Amino acid sequence: MAKIYTFEEVGKHNQKDDCWIIIHGKVYDVTSFLYDHPGGGDVFLVAPDEKDTSVGFDEVGHSEAAIEMLETYFVGNVDGDTITSKTVAGEDNHAPTQHTYAPPSTNDNDFIVKFLIALLMFALPFVLQYYYGKGSNKSPNGDN
Ligand code: HEM
Numbered sequence: 001m002a003k004i005y006t007f008e009e010v011g012k013h014n015q016k017d018d019c020w021i022i023i024h025g026k027v028y029d030v031t032s033f034l035y036d037h038p039g040g041g042d043v044f045l046v047a048p049d050e051k052d053t054s055v056g057f058d059e060v061g062h063s064e065a066a067i068e069m070l071e072t073y074f075v076g077n078v079d080g081d082t083i084t085s086k087t088v089a090g091e092d093n094h095a096p097t098q099h100t101y102a103p104p105s106t107n108d109n110d111f112i113v114k115f116l117i118a119l120l121m122f123a124l125p126f127v128l129q130y131y132y133g134k135g136s137n138k139s140p141n142g143d144n
Pocket of ligand 1 (some may be wrong): 021028030037038039040043044053054055056057060061062063064065066067069070073
């Protein structure tokens with residue numbers, strides 16, 4: 001059975017030669033991956049109370065291959081009741097004591113861009129009809 005660690009214990013592993021992180025309740029020893037991670041080693045070298053990197057991991061939109069790689073570094077589970085991370089936003093398997101994490105505003109921007117594209121696609125036929133329709137109303141004899 002997988003070992004269960006407290007959040008505090010995971011936080012003690014925050015050196016370049018001994019580095020653990022938490023992603024969705026699981027603990028990963030990423031020491032050997034620090035210098036190979038395409039996203040850099042800094043994302044792992046966080047303060048003890050930032051060890052739950054679930055939000056950061058998800059936001060990157062890691063590939064299937066990256067998600068499969070996780071198992072390579074798995075060392076155990078974290079006791080959800082001990083998590084006091086400020087990066088956990090409303091995950092019900094954890095009991096965060098503070099919720100200071102704010103989702104980045106890029107999500108809002110994405111929505112606005114998508115909305116404008118949808119609006120443009122909706123309006124385009126009308127605009128084209130307006131311009132080309134005007135032209136075709138002219139008499140073929142040109143005496144209009
Ligand atoms: C053991 C945990 C992790 C593994 C195995 C992993 C693996 C990978 C892999 C394979 C890539 C290349 C792109 C892809 O295949 O998706 C990648 C990119 C990246 N990762 Fe991770 N990652 C881990 C954790 C994290 C965490 C916790 C963060 C941030 C909090 C992070 C941030 C990034 C960033 C910023 C990139 C670069 C994306 C780009 O340049 O397009 N990763 N990671």
